[in-house]
Every structure is written in structure tokens, then in C-alpha cells.
Amino acid sequence: MKSTKIFVCIAVLEWITQSPVQAQHFKAGSLYWTSEQTTATARVDFVFTATYRRSFQGFSGSAVDGKPGIGDVVELSGYEPAFLYSGDGNSYPVSLTVTSIDTEEDWIQGIWTQSVYYPSLNNSGTPWIAMVRGCCRALDLTYAAYTPYQVAVSINLHGSNATSSSSGRISSVPILRAFPGSNASSLAIAHGATQLPPVDCAAA
Numbered sequence: 001m002k003s004t005k006i007f008v009c010i011a012v013l014e015w016i017t018q019s020p021v022q023a024q025h026f027k028a029g030s031l032y033w034t035s036e037q038t039t040a041t042a043r044v045d046f047v048f049t050a051t052y053r054r055s056f057q058g059f060s061g062s063a064v065d066g067k068p069g070i071g072d073v074v075e076l077s078g079y080e081p082a083f084l085y086s087g088d089g090n091s092y093p094v095s096l097t098v099t100s101i102d103t104e105e106d107w108i109q110g111i112w113t114q115s116v117y118y119p120s121l122n123n124s125g126t127p128w129i130a131m132v133r134g135c136c137r138a139l140d141l142t143y144a145a146y147t148p149y150q151v152a153v154s155i156n157l158h159g160s161n162a163t164s165s166s167s168g169r170i171s172s173v174p175i176l177r178a179f180p181g182s183n184a185s186s187l188a189i190a191h192g193a194t195q196l197p198p199v200d201c202a203a204a
Contacts, residue, residue: 025055026137027050027107028050029048029050029051029151030049031048031130031131031132031151032046032153033155034047035157044086044117046116046153047112048112050110050112050151052107052110052138053107054067054103055106058074058077059074067103068098068108072098074095074108076093076095078135079135080136080148081093081094082133082134084116084130084131086118086130087128088118088119088123088128090116094132096108096112097111098110121156121157121158122156122157128154129152130153130155131151132152133148133150134149135149137149153167154167
């Protein structure tokens, strides 16, 4: 019991002493999939889109300031490098191809794709659960700043319980900016929609 307490203390101390510059400064993300399946196996193509702080120490690229520019591929290293955990015991390192940048607001947005061949259409009758996980969230977030993040999605391609040949998706990662005196609760939804469609993914 005594050795267990020592181990826990060391683990907590290691977490506390990590420098914030080692975090990836994750701001928002979306994970969705499409599928090509047969009766025995299923190929699932994952697409991860995300926004990170551009000034993260681990990022470098072709822009004039040495930071990522459009088209650059950045590795999501840091305290906990980002991986896709497909739910079948396999994992895949995640990198990001930059699709847009904002030097003033200090963020990059990018995309990453990965094909996974599952051994069956579901996990013994229940969905496969895949997730992208890394650390850490941006320091200036209101909720759970500088903590690990994960974006998850379920996959079930079998029979009447199938979740279809693709998951719900967010076409772009939303960015909300509130200014002093603004009413953040009053938001206009594009194209006159009265509600957002359901999305089969979750961030935690």
C-alpha cells in the first residue's frame, strides 16, 4: 500500500511539472467516417478535422514566421501525442494537413484521414468505438483548459442495428467569438435552419 501511494504522488507531480508549451493547445475537433463493407470485413475511412493554437512550440512550417502555412503537415506531438484508437486494439498516430490559418487569432485548422480494416461489422453485437485522443486543450478555454481531449464516434455496420454507411459530420469546426456587450445566446443558424442535425460524434 505504501509503494502505491508513492507511485501516485510521483505521477501527479510529473503531471503538474509539465510545461504548458508541451501541450498541443487543442481548441476544437470533429471525427466522422464512411465505409466500404463486405459480408466478412469492413473498411472504415476516418476523417479528423481540428483547430489548434498555431504558436504551439511543437509546430513549424513553411510560413515566413517559421510556423505552419497552408498545405504543411504538422505532427501532433506534446505531453500526450494524438492517436486514433480504433477500438479493435489498434492505434494510429495523427498528423494534420493545414487547410487554413489565422495569424492574428493564432490558430490553424487542418484535416487527417485514416483507413481501418475491422475484423467484423461490429464488436460482438455492439458498436466499435473509435476516438482521437491527445493532450492538451488550449490554456485559454473556459472549460477544462490544459487537460486531455478526446473526440469519439461509434461504428456499427451489421444488420438492423447498423448506423448506416457513414456517420454524421460537422462540415467545418465552428468558431464563436463573443465581444463585450454582445448577446452570445442569440445565434443565427445558416440557411434559415431552425435546428442543427444530429451528429454521431462527441468531444470530451
